[in-house]
Amino acid sequence: MALRKQPRSIARELALLSISQVKTKQGKLTTEDLDSLVLAAIRTLTIEVQDNLEAASGEIKRGEERLLNSETRASDLDSAKVMIQEALAVSQAAINRVGVAIEFPEFLQLTNKEQVRQYATELIVTVNDYRQEIEAEIENVLVGWQLSRLPKIDRDILRISVAEILYLQVPEKVAINESVELAKRYSDEDGFRFINGVLRRLSDRRKGIIEEPVVEVELETEISTPSEVESSS
Numbered sequence: 001m002a003l004r005k006q007p008r009s010i011a012r013e014l015a016l017l018s019i020s021q022v023k024t025k026q027g028k029l030t031t032e033d034l035d036s037l038v039l040a041a042i043r044t045l046t047i048e049v050q051d052n053l054e055a056a057s058g059e060i061k062r063g064e065e066r067l068l069n070s071e072t073r074a075s076d077l078d079s080a081k082v083m084i085q086e087a088l089a090v091s092q093a094a095i096n097r098v099g100v101a102i103e104f105p106e107f108l109q110l111t112n113k114e115q116v117r118q119y120a121t122e123l124i125v126t127v128n129d130y131r132q133e134i135e136a137e138i139e140n141v142l143v144g145w146q147l148s149r150l151p152k153i154d155r156d157i158l159r160i161s162v163a164e165i166l167y168l169q170v171p172e173k174v175a176i177n178e179s180v181e182l183a184k185r186y187s188d189e190d191g192f193r194f195i196n197g198v199l200r201r202l203s204d205r206r207k208g209i210i211e212e213p214v215v216e217v218e219l220e221t222e223i224s225t226p227s228e229v230e231s232s233s
Contacts, residue, residue, distance in 0.1 A: 176199045
């Protein structure tokens with residue numbers, strides 16, 4: 001999560017972590033339901049940061065061990081260099097994890113802002129109330145693929161973006177770029193490229209641009225994320 005992230009970007013992330021936990025039917029979400037969903041999303045992020053710190057601690061320890069081994073076990077200068085490079089790579093991963101944890105207090109403060117929670121709840125309600133219409137729009141631009149076969153996190157990112165484009169008057173370019181950023185954080189390289197392609201095809205179709213069918217990259221396994229704690233959507 002980037003430092004000083006915009007309020008709506010924070011809201012999208014909270015919505016993404018909440019949508020998979022929605023069990024209430026269309027038009028039935030109460031204020032209490034929404035508050036509980038957002039709170040659960042914040043707790044999920046808190047756990048993730050704690051996990052990152054623990055992983056960082058382990059990586060630092062492994063990096064130190066590799067540095068020591070480079071001095072005592074390396075048979076020559078070249079092997080010592082390799083061990084040192086491995087140690088630095090592990091340490092850099094640890095630093096990145098710590099960086100995420102350092103940013104979290106600011107993120108948490110932003111989640112308590114009214115405009116963040118308001119937009120997060122608006123996204124959750126919109127996706128919940130117009131799910132059939134949103135999914136139909138996505139299905140129309142999938143080529144050789146079915147929405148139900150996508151990783152759940154990718155489906156939810158697509159739903160949020162299409163909800164913004166169709167019902168919340170968010171400019172298509174903004175909605176697409178924000179979805180790609182979410183996918184980079186919660187999916188993988190194939191996932192964010194796939195999502196980018198699907199949304200750009202939807203945008204082109206809405207503009208009346210005809211394009212040749214493109215076969216999507218097959219996503220064989222479902223991506224597991226901290227948000228998938230309750231049930232599949």
